[in-house]
Each structure stands twice: as structure tokens, then as C-alpha cells.
Amino acid sequence: MATKKTKRTCKYGHIFYKSTDCPTCPNCEKLKEPPSGFLALLSNPARNTLLYHGIDTVQKLSTYTEKEILNLHGIGKTSLPKFKKALESEGLTFKQKE
Structure with missing residues (x-):
């Protein structure tokens, strides 16, 4: 029903x-919704989560590990390829585990 x-x-x-x-x-x-940039590729929940945490550029995204990003509410595994592509386009990667 x-x-x-x-x-x-x-x-x-x-x-x-x-x-x-x-x-x-x-x-x-x-x-x-932003007209361009890596945030434009994301769903509203993922974008809002990143913005809430002050992550509005790929440079800021690169200061986090994949695990830290996945632990944020609103971010799922389907966002990872988009993040990685955006980072690679700027010659960046996620922060490595310490």
C-alpha cells in the first residue's frame, strides 16, 4: 500500500x-546545488554533510582518510569513487593512515 x-x-x-x-x-x-566542482557530483545528504564539516574543497577532503569520511553521517561507499576521481584530478589522494 x-x-x-x-x-x-x-x-x-x-x-x-x-x-x-x-x-x-x-x-x-x-x-x-552547486553548478560545478566536486560537490555538484554528490547527493544532497553527502554534500550537506561535507559542508557541515567545513569540507568544501578537494584540498580539504585530502586531509581526511577514507575511513574518516565514511564515518560521517550521510556519506556512503557509493560516494568514494566520486571523491577519488575529484582528488586525482587535482593530483591529490586521501590522507594515509598514521
Whole structure:
């Protein structure tokens, strides 16, 4: 049985339908997406997690180990290839274990 969606309006006037209690407006989330760079390749949860932790460049990403990044809530294994490609394009890698 499908969950019933309810009609909602965000504070900016966007009308959308949601089947959960989540108040996030999908239209507002789309507007927040960066047009380019490695953050543009990521899902909203992954991007928001990195930004929350101040990781907004590949240089900052390179200061973390893969394990540290994967331990952040919102980051999954499917993001790793995107991270590695972005790092490689700048001649960088994840920090190695100490």
C-alpha cells in the first residue's frame, strides 16, 4: 500500500508533496546545488554533510582518510569513487593512515 502524500508549501512559496514528516522542500534543495566542482557530483545528504564539516574543497577532503569520511553521517561507499576521481584530478589522494 502506497503512503499518502500531503501537499505542502515552503516558506518561499514552493508547492510540493511529501509522504513523510520531513519538512525539506525539494525545490529549495535543488536551488542550493552547486553548478560545478566536486560537490555538484554528490547527493544532497553527502554534500550537506561535507559542508557541515567545513569540507568544501578537494584540498580539504585530502586531509581526511577514507575511513574518516565514511564515518560521517550521510556519506556512503557509493560516494568514494566520486571523491577519488575529484582528488586525482587535482593530483591529490586521501590522507594515509598514521
